[in-house]
Amino acid sequence: MxxxxxxxxxxxxxxxxxxxxxxxxxxxxxECDLDDEMLYLHSYYQPGAQLTINIRSCIDExxxxxxxxxxxxxLTPFTMSQVLLVDVEPPIPDIxxxxxxxxxxxxxxxxxxxxxxxxxxxxPHPWTLAAETxxxxxxEFGMNTHTQLPTWWPDDNDAAGWEEYYHHNLEEMFQNEVxxxxxxxxxxxxxxxxCYAHGSIVPQTRCKxxxxxxxxxxxxxxxxxxxAIQAGRISPNVGRSLVDxxxxxxxxxxxxxxxxxxxxxxxxxxxxxxxxxxxxxxAIVRDGESDxxxxxxxxxxxxxxxMEMLLDKLGxxxxxxxxxx
Numbered sequence: 001m002x003x004x005x006x007x008x009x010x011x012x013x014x015x016x017x018x019x020x021x022x023x024x025x026x027x028x029x030x031e032c033d034l035d036d037e038m039l040y041l042h043s044y045y046q047p048g049a050q051l052t053i054n055i056r057s058c059i060d061e062x063x064x065x066x067x068x069x070x071x072x073x074x075l076t077p078f079t080m081s082q083v084l085l086v087d088v089e090p091p092i093p094d095i096x097x098x099x100x101x102x103x104x105x106x107x108x109x110x111x112x113x114x115x116x117x118x119x120x121x122x123x124p125h126p127w128t129l130a131a132e133t134x135x136x137x138x139x140e141f142g143m144n145t146h147t148q149l150p151t152w153w154p155d156d157n158d159a160a161g162w163e164e165y166y167h168h169n170l171e172e173m174f175q176n177e178v179x180x181x182x183x184x185x186x187x188x189x190x191x192x193x194x195c196y197a198h199g200s201i202v203p204q205t206r207c208k209x210x211x212x213x214x215x216x217x218x219x220x221x222x223x224x225x226x227x228a229i230q231a232g233r234i235s236p237n238v239g240r241s242l243v244d245x246x247x248x249x250x251x252x253x254x255x256x257x258x259x260x261x262x263x264x265x266x267x268x269x270x271x272x273x274x275x276x277x278x279x280x281x282x283a284i285v286r287d288g289e290s291d292x293x294x295x296x297x298x299x300x301x302x303x304x305x306x307m308e309m310l311l312d313k314l315g316x317x318x319x320x321x322x323x324x325x
Contacts, residue, residue, distance in 0.1 A: 077114070131162070234266065259306050264276070
């Protein structure tokens with residue numbers, strides 16, 4: 001579905017934005033007003049800024065294009081990836097639908113992870129070009145193999161170790177998403193977004209980074225998430241469809257592994273008739289397991305039951321009306 005080596009990739013700020021100067025180790029931030037919320041966004045994540053991306057079609061990997069996209073809105077807050085609503089001009093009908101200009105661009109840039117701000121169990125780990133470069137050089141010479149262990153955490157004073165940790169996690173999340181969307185092709189546009197393309201950002205000529213951020217291009221689902229809407233406005237059919245969707249995931253060889261209200265979008269906003277599950281960065285994709293092994297994995301996770309519990313907690317009716325007839 002994708003190549004391990006991303007296509008050449010970069011950043012193209014708008015004429016009104018402040019260029020990122022690679023000589024500065026810390027990425028500059030700029031305060032801007034977005035939907036009455038004061039956010040700190042890099043200049044090329046502001047409305048009107050442009051990115052250049054190199055992408056391949058998810059349907060036909062032989063189709064590869066380089067295209068400019070314009071940021072319409074940053075869908076904040078950012079946690080792991082950076083999710084942007086973008087406009088594509090001119091359209092590229094052999095990859096993206098000609099009638100759709102507004103799309104979601106999901107960027108996997110380790111500089112902007114929320115975890116960098118620090119947690120209860122971890123000190124802050126701000127990005128620096130020097131640490132990222134050291135980690136990339138180590139990776140080039142095969143010196144970071146210990147980061148494959150899921151329990152591995154760098155020491156707080158190991159800046160390059162944290163850069164490797166973040167890079168490894170984002171790379172894994174990107175690959176999980178691509179693999180999950182490939183398996184779930186029959187559900188795309190029905191109960192999950194459409195994944196049109198994957199690729200990477202095309203770097204500026206003077207950019208000194210050795211890390212090339214990956215990207216996904218997805219369909220835009222306008223509407224609130226499950227937590228942001230009154231439960232009474234959600235019909236039992238919509239609630240039940242979410243349980244059925246998780247069963248369909250399992251049948252197609254995918255466990256979402258991050259089912260929560262924020263990862264369910266409802267559309268349209270006023271009277272939702274459809275529900276979409278998003279964000280497959282933590283997904284478990286069946287890969288060579290026997291039927292017995294996969295069934296055991298499904299029993300251990302039991303996502304249909306988890307979805308029912310989530311809906312019950314939020315007061316969303318998910319009665320199976322057909323079974324009652």
